[in-house]
């Protein structure tokens with residue numbers, strides 16, 4: 106049976122990463138470990154580690170990406186929760202067998218080699234869930 110290993114990150118969509126950092130980094134005092142542009146996803150991201158997991162701030166850098174449309178429609182807020190699994194293919198098969206609606210039917214491979222997939226919020230209490238296998 107595939108297993109959930111870890112809460113990898115919680116992603117928050119923001120209009121302006123510098124404004125958002127004034128709370129997450131400066132007011133809360135979480136040390137930022139990385140800030141980078143992700144041209145492939147038309148966004149800029151900041152990672153702030155918290156006890157083995159991370160808060161990920163995502164700012165769209167164009168108007169035409171999925172996340173930019175999400176921001177335009179719903180405003181800033183929580184975008185997704187990412188769970189790390191030991192066997193993403195096994196987990197996707199298990200979810201399908203239980204009738205869970207998936208956005209990503211087959212795991213994709215990111216630029217950094219991580220494999221990932223998304224579960225539709227409709228099947229996950231209204232929350233977009235990302236699955237990661239490192």
Ligand code: CO
Pocket residue numbers: 114116161185187235
């Ligand atoms: Co994510």
